[in-house]
Amino acid sequence: MNKSEIRQIVSRQRSFFYTGTTLPVSYRLAALKRLQTSIRKHQDEISQAIREDLGKSAFESYMCETGIVLSEITYMLRHTRSFSREKTVYTPLAQFHSRSYKKPSPYGTVLIMSPWNYPFLLTIEPLVDAIAAGNTAVLKPSAYSPHTSEMIRCIISECFSEEYVAVVTGGRAENTCLLNEHFDYIFFTGSQAVGREVMRHASEYLTPVTLELGGKSPCIVDKTANLKLAAKRIVFGKYLNCGQTCVAPDYIYCDASIKEQLIEEIKIQIAKQFGPSPLTSDDYGKIINQKHFERLTGLMDPQKIVYGGKSSLDSLKIEPTVMDAVTFEDAVMQQEIFGPVLPVLTYGNLDEAIEKINSMPHPLALYLFTKDQANIQKVTSRCGYGGGCINDTIIHLATSEMGFGGFGESGMGSYHGRDGFRTFSHEKSIVDKKTWLDLPMRYQPYKKFNDKLIHFFLK
Numbered sequence: 508m509n510k511s512e513i514r515q516i517v518s519r520q521r522s523f524f525y526t527g528t529t530l531p532v533s534y535r536l537a538a539l540k541r542l543q544t545s546i547r548k549h550q551d552e553i554s555q556a557i558r559e560d561l562g563k564s565a566f567e568s569y570m571c572e573t574g575i576v577l578s579e580i581t582y583m584l585r586h587t588r589s590f591s592r593e594k595t596v597y598t599p600l601a602q603f604h605s606r607s608y609k610k611p612s613p614y615g616t617v618l619i620m621s622p623w624n625y626p627f628l629l630t631i632e633p634l635v636d637a638i639a640a641g642n643t644a645v646l647k648p649s650a651y652s653p654h655t656s657e658m659i660r661c662i663i664s665e666c667f668s669e670e671y672v673a674v675v676t677g678g679r680a681e682n683t684c685l686l687n688e689h690f691d692y693i694f695f696t697g698s699q700a701v702g703r704e705v706m707r708h709a710s711e712y713l714t715p716v717t718l719e720l721g722g723k724s725p726c727i728v729d730k731t732a733n734l735k736l737a738a739k740r741i742v743f744g745k746y747l748n749c750g751q752t753c754v755a756p757d758y759i760y761c762d763a764s765i766k767e768q769l770i771e772e773i774k775i776q777i778a779k780q781f782g783p784s785p786l787t788s789d790d791y792g793k794i795i796n797q798k799h800f801e802r803l804t805g806l807m808d809p810q811k812i813v814y815g816g817k818s819s820l821d822s823l824k825i826e827p828t829v830m831d832a833v834t835f836e837d838a839v840m841q842q843e844i845f846g847p848v849l850p851v852l853t854y855g856n857l858d859e860a861i862e863k864i865n866s867m868p869h870p871l872a873l874y875l876f877t878k879d880q881a882n883i884q885k886v887t888s889r890c891g892y893g894g895g896c897i898n899d900t901i902i903h904l905a906t907s908e909m910g911f912g913g914f915g916e917s918g919m920g921s922y923h924g925r926d927g928f929r930t931f932s933h934e935k936s937i938v939d940k941k942t943w944l945d946l947p948m949r950y951q952p953y954k955k956f957n958d959k960l961i962h963f964f965l966k
Contacts, residue, residue, distance in 0.1 A: 508675055510684045516673045517688045520616045520643040523670040529613065529641045532588050538638050539587075541666045543580045546573065546631075549662055553627055556654040560626060562793035562824075563748065571748065572628040575905060579632050582907035582924055583639040590639070590928045598938070603946070606939040611932040613641035614715070615691035620682070620705070622697045623651035623795050624751040624845075629696045629719075630659055634672065636927030642692070643671050647685055650678040651795050690714055692931060696753075699916060717920030717930055719753070720913055721843050724872040725864055726756035726900065727886060729857060730765050732876035737898070738772035741849075742780055744874070744900025746827045749792040750847035754872040756900055757844055758833070760860055763853040770831060770851060774814045777827045786817060786824045793823040794846060800825070803846040806839040815847075835863070857882055861889050869893070869915035874900050893917050 621630035686708035815828035833850035893913035910926030
């Protein structure tokens with residue numbers, strides 16, 4: 508799609524938005540129901556497209572993508588009407604007699620740019636929030652997941668006209684054209700490097716943005732933790748989608764006294780969950796492309812691998828791998844891993860671990876395995892991160908009742924449920940002043956009023 512076609516789409520969407528068609532809640536709900544029906548109808552095709560792009564099983568695709576999207580739609584069908592209502596707030600005495608209220612209003616035409624690792628979920632879930640809030644939307648799915656991008660295009664064209672919701676496919680050229688357009692809001696999920704470019708382009712029009720980025724999310728395991736359960740849940744979260752999850756535990760940071768036992772439990776769990784030959788398993792995914800495959804294998808130091816390490820360029824698969832005796836100076840600790848490689852590092856005491864984590868860029872997630880309530884309070888209060896779990900991994904993002912997002916280097920803004928509705932809404936503050944009474948003291952000349960009178964009204 509060329510620059511002229513993209514510009515026409517944005518122009519038509521802005522014109523359509525200004526007709527007011529998307530403002531009635533009934534219109535938004537009808538749109539969400541059409542999307543819900545289409546996703547259910549094409550569920551098997553969505554699963555197949557995701558398998559072709561990422562090798563995910565049908566179960567994993569539904570659990571981590573389609574099912575979460577349908578859950579978000581159900582949530583918004585239930586709550587959009589209440590979220591859209593005006594909310595009356597307290598009016599100060601100085602504004603007597605008036606009504607003060609907040610009015611949620613859609614931004615207008617929004618751009619949603621999504622990544623390849625959860626290509627369906629991270630495109631359609633923010634769209635659900637944008638529709639619920641009353642916007643028109645342009646979707647730009649990743650060129651690295653072409654089968655899912657095509658499936659998204661088919662579903663969207665089946666449900667909506669281009670002046671309401673449109674899909675732009677392609678690569679960097681299309682991304683650049685879109686970012687050069689004037690949108691009312693930009694929602695981006697992806698790498699920090701591209702996030703900086705998105706923010707730079709958005710600044711040209713002072714366009715507000717939500718950035719869902721990533722980072723090196725630590726998994727702290729203290730000496731009080733239930734190591735068998737910790738290993739089970741860490742292995743699930745780390746190797747889900749072949750490690751290509753923005754909130755996957757990037758590395759383990761554990762008490763030195765329990766490291767050996769924890770590693771043994773992790774080995775047992777990898778064998779249980781992925782079997783003796785993960786590279787031939789239909790339930791174990793693949794790396795998205797050769798570029799990322801070679802980047803990951805380059806991070807794996809053969810001298811430090813204590814489990815796994817095998818790979819297949821033909822299938823783009825890398826075994827669930829564990830590395831020991833890793834330091835913060837190693838190559839694997841210089842970037843977000845985003846693959847099935849798990850380094851294990853140790854600390855002497857928890858205060859030392861907190862200080863080290865806080866010296867690094869803020870991660871998108873943090874996980875803590877412990878039985879010690881004081882340690883929970885210490886880590887959750889003193890460490891800076893987007894969100895996370897106590898004694899589990901990943902699951903904090905799978906609810907519409909809590910917003911999901913990062914801060915600092917891991918992003919800005921959040922979405923899911925009410926937070927998603929708010930992200931795509933501007934809340935207007937309005938005072939409706941009545942005409943039957945007009946207090947004279949705000950008008951000049953001020954000398955005719957006693958100071959005590961103004962103090963009375965504004966105290």
